[in-house]
Amino acid sequence: MTHSHVELRAGAYADSVTLLQVSRTVQGLDGVLAAQVAMATALNVEVLTEMGFEVPAEATTNDMVVALRLDSADALTAALAGVDQALRDATRRVEGPTEVAPPRTTASALRRSSGTPGHDAVALVSVPGASALVEAMDAVDAGRDVMVFSDNVPVGQEVALKRAAAERGVLVMGPDCGTAVVGGLGLGFANVVAPGPVGIVAASGTGCQQLLALLDHAGVGVGSALGVGGRDLSSEVRGASTREALRRLDEDPSIELIVVISKPPAADVASDLEEYAASLSTPVELALLGEGRPDLTAAAESVLRRLGRDVPTWPIADPPETFGRVSGGVIRGLFVGGTLKSEAQLIAGTGGGHTFVDFGDDEYTSGRAHPMIDPSLRLEHLARAAADPETGVVLLDVVLGHGAEADPAALLAPAVAAVSQPVVVAVVGTDGDPQGRARQVRALVDAGAEVHLSNAGATRRALELIGANQ
Amino acid sequence: MSTPASVVNVGADLLADAVADQATPVTRVDWRPPMTGTEDDLATVAADPLRRTANERALAAMLDVTATLVDVAPASEVVGLRRGEFLHAGPPIAWDRASGPLRGGLMAGAALEGLVDDPEDAVALFESGSSVTLEPCHHRSAVGPMAGVVTPSMWMFVLEDAATGRRTYCSLNEGLGKVLRYGAYSPEVLTRLRWMGDVLGPLLQKAVRGSDHVDVTGILTQMLQMGDEAHNRNRAGTLMLLRDLSPAMVASGADTADVAEALRFIGGNDHFFLNLAMPACKLALDAARGIDGSTMVVAMARNGTDFGIQVSGTGDEWFTGPAQLADGLFLGSYGPDDANPDIGDSAITETAGIGGFAMATAPAIVRFVGGSVPDALATTRRMHEITLGENPRWSVPVLEFQGTPTGIDVTRVCRTGILPQINTGMAGKVAGVGQVGAGLVTPPAEIFPKALARLAERTRERA
Incomplete structure (x- = not known):
């Protein structure tokens, strides 16, 4: 007889990545059929409810929920001890010989490091959005560049943060900046690329990663890729970070060409941006993504031509068995990269009944780790898509690099193998990435998927498979 | 790049x-997440364009002050106290809410001033409220330890900031045990207070007026490297004061028996210097008051009922909550049930970065307040998490001469949930008992979100 146990721990807190690790550890304990340890955000409560747990109505986002399904009530004591142990293990840090407690604020950490070599620290902020400005402002106060990975930061706070940063000559990458390469150091989700003549300013993390991956395949390195956050070129923020990023790259003598990747900015912001770009001594290529504009792959090709390099054929790995005949149906695009999703959607156009979901969108990440770290939500939707008779082709992205899942194919390949419809995947990454692109591609191909490097290429292939006119 | x-x-x-x-x-x-419900106010204050420079100014203004002992004189002369006026520690409070030790101190003060013959008769006087007024020391540029009761005839140390001429005041320390500041009012208490007014005060006045002014900030610098934290341990500071004052006391022409008695009294009272450390801290912190946008705490004070703070960017407003019971060791057979909640203006030392904040430099007393040496080091390091800077003048040898953590930042307290650590004496909760122990205490957590909310409100009004 199975036994369910749900308890609220008021005031307990751990970040979503830690809780994911804890949940996984507890799931592996004897007698545990299912386990979820999570902060009680609306999304997590929904997930728990779908798992069949009853979460008490008084749960707030400040409560930690421990939900266990056990093969019998006898296993409860051991399972709860396992939860406590896993929480302790996940937060334990090996301290240095001086036993100094770790700093509690960004300001304190920067102050401690200011007297030592390496005082030119950058700050990397990924706390919940409601607290991100406060931590990032510590870096601005200290005159240090900062990357704000956090999403859900109100736009008014972004404006205030960037106004203060501009006064101090500080570069703010973000908020909602997933990717940066600063002088060769990857921050957030960053691909391993060789240094080279290209500098990137990106309002989009996965757009930047696609460009890094394509340029790397073409043998062109990137000196720095500076994220600015998706709203930087909006009429509210007015390109504050883009301008500072352009200035920094222009000062870098190793950069021969600067590429700006963004959705088209607001009209008046665009003219300011073009004017500023024209004033720089380094040429600037604007890769603006949107309806009727070149896709990311076309932008990469344009960069290569401008540098006088050859444009290679973008690699495609075919599955062992060619796809059977697809009689219509729609494309189910399940993405972890927001820009990759938008790009696919633009290429597929409206009217085909296709659906495209970005699991990195704010509505899926409140209180949860990003899908590049925690694939469970997308895997659940993949199974649903496979069971849907309307589904003609499944289109996926896999984004590699520092910070992302250690081995995304480990969970994705078996799930792909279980899908009877053709599956086309864009694996965005480089051979230098910790996951190893070749290894990931092989596992997905062995599972029956066709794997592209170009997301645009993968999308066009999906359209071809369902017989859509392009 | x-x-x-x-x-x-x-x-x-x-x-x-x-x-x-x-x-x-x-x-x-x-x-870790900030104190509950503070995210929006924290973001508002963090984004305040005045904040960074306001805090830099507040910290610099405070660190610039050097305190010198320039005079000793009755409160009636230097603070302008009139008959029936009483100063007390902490935020404002009336008799009906006053704790036992504050009541006891007021009763002793009333008897000392001759308003009543028997201290017990003062209860009716204060209940009636006519012809007596209560006012915080802090409202008169003064500070008082424990009950902090000051009456017109009490003699006060007068400290001055040479650069500006600003002054602060504090009464003379009575010693430990049964004393007014711990709420005792027995005949021995009053006898000692009268001797301090008749003999000690005038003698100290002659000595101070007749010698080079005593560099109080300088003594603080030295005593912090001699095992004092200047709140619960003032032994080295007291002896250095004696060193500086005794030649002039001896040469004052006063009766030698009186001089000997005064020297014996000061030398035998390890806390005598506390009443100079406190006004020196207030003199420094007052320089940081009233700076719009600054989130720095400029006073922490307790009246035995309420714990209050004042913040640079919010003017003279007090943010108060219930005073807490200290955790520590008890004298003799006293126990936790005998102790009154936290009382006194002496937390001005922690506000200025010494006392509990400098525990690392005073390992000799960590056991007296119920801790261990590693606790002491950890406490000082932890206080750096909630302070704006360090005091380069007051350095801690065991921490590689790192300056003491200085300038409590309301926002960092709310962000980290780390509360200022205060070393304190414990008064008996019944009027007349006196000291029952010593230990560690923190402010009530809720006063920091209250102060933060007002800072945020002012930020929004300016925007």
Whole structure:
């Protein structure tokens, strides 16, 4: 007889990545059929409810929920001890010989490091959005560049943060900046690329990663890729970070060409941006993504031509068995990269009944780790898509690099193998990435998927498979 | 662009791991959610364009002050106290809410001033409220330890900031045990107070007026390297004061028996210097008052019922909550049930970065307040998490001469949930008992979000 146990721990807190690790550890304990340890955000409560747990109505986002399904009530004591142990293990840090407690604020950490070599620290902020400005402002106060990975930061706070940063000559990458390469150091989700003549300013993390991956395949390195956050070129923020990023790259003598990747900015912001770009001594290529504009792959090709390099054929790995005949149906695009999703959607156009979901969108990440770290939500939707008779082709992205899942194919390949419809995947990454692109591609191909490097290429292939006119 | 030499990571550990994997040093912030409900106010205040420079100004103004003992004189002369006026420690309070030790101190004060013959008769006087007024020391540029009761005839130390001429005041320390400031009012208490008024005060006045002014800030610098933290241990400071004053006392022409008695009294009272440390701290902190946008705490004070703070950017408003019971050791057979909640203006020392904040430099007393040496080091380090800067003048040898943590920041207290650590004496809760122990205490947590909310409100009004 199975036994369910749900308890609220008021005031307990751990970040979503830690809780994911804890949940996984507890799931592996004897007698545990299912386990979820999570902060009680609306999304997590929904997930728990779908798992069949009853979460008490008084749960707030400040409560930690421990939900266990056990093969019998006898296993409860051991399972709860396992939860406590896993929480302790996940937060334990090996301290240095001086036993100094770790700093509690960004300001304190920067102050401690200011007297030592390496005082030119950058700050990397990924706390919940409601607290991100406060931590990032510590870096601005200290005159240090900062990357704000956090999403859900109100736009008014972004404006205030960037106004203060501009006064101090500080570069703010973000908020909602997933990717940066600063002088060769990857921050957030960053691909391993060789240094080279290209500098990137990106309002989009996965757009930047696609460009890094394509340029790397073409043998062109990137000196720095500076994220600015998706709203930087909006009429509210007015390109504050883009301008500072352009200035920094222009000062870098190793950069021969600067590429700006963004959705088209607001009209008046665009003219300011073009004017500023024209004033720089380094040429600037604007890769603006949107309806009727070149896709990311076309932008990469344009960069290569401008540098006088050859444009290679973008690699495609075919599955062992060619796809059977697809009689219509729609494309189910399940993405972890927001820009990759938008790009696919633009290429597929409206009217085909296709659906495209970005699991990195704010509505899926409140209180949860990003899908590049925690694939469970997308895997659940993949199974649903496979069971849907309307589904003609499944289109996926896999984004590699520092910070992302250690081995995304480990969970994705078996799930792909279980899908009877053709599956086309864009694996965005480089051979230098910790996951190893070749290894990931092989596992997905062995599972029956066709794997592209170009997301645009993968999308066009999906359209071809369902017989859509392009 | 150059490659960053190191990264400070706040948030997901996984992102720090990714940096460490690239052979780049990473400092991991042990981030936790802020005090409940403070996110919006914290963001508002963090984004206040005045904040950074206001705090820099507040800290610099405070650190610029040097305190010198320039005079000793009755409160009636230097504070302008009139008959029936009483000063007390902490935020404002009336008799009906006053705790036992504050009542006891007021009763002793009423008897000392001759308003009543028997201290017990003063209860009716204060209940009636006519012809007596109560006012915080802080409202008169003064501070008082424990009950902090000051009456017109009490003699006061007068400290001055040479650069501006600003002055602060504090009464003379009575010693330990049965004393007015712990709420005792027995005949021995009154006898001692009368001797202090008749003999000690005038003698000290002659000595101070007749010698080079005593550099109180300088003594603080030295005593912090001699095992004092200047709140619960003032032994070295007291002896240095004696060193500076005794030649002039001896040469004052006063009766030698009186001089001998005064020297014996000061030398035998390890806390005598506390009443100079406190006004020196207030003199420094008052320089940081009234700076719009500053989130720095300029006073922490308790009246035995309420704990109050004042903040640079919010004027003279008090943010108050219930005073807490100290955790520590008890004298004799006293126990936790005998203790009154936290009382006194002496937390001005912690506000200025010494006392509990400088525990690391006073290992000799850590057991007296119920701790261990590692606790002491950890306490001082922890206070750096909630302060704006360090005091280069007051350095702690055992921490590689790091300056004491200085300038409590309301926002950092709310962000970290770390409360200021105060070393304190414990008064008996019944009027007349006196001291029952000593220990560690913190302010009630809720006063910091209250102060933050007002700072945020003022920020929004300015925007």
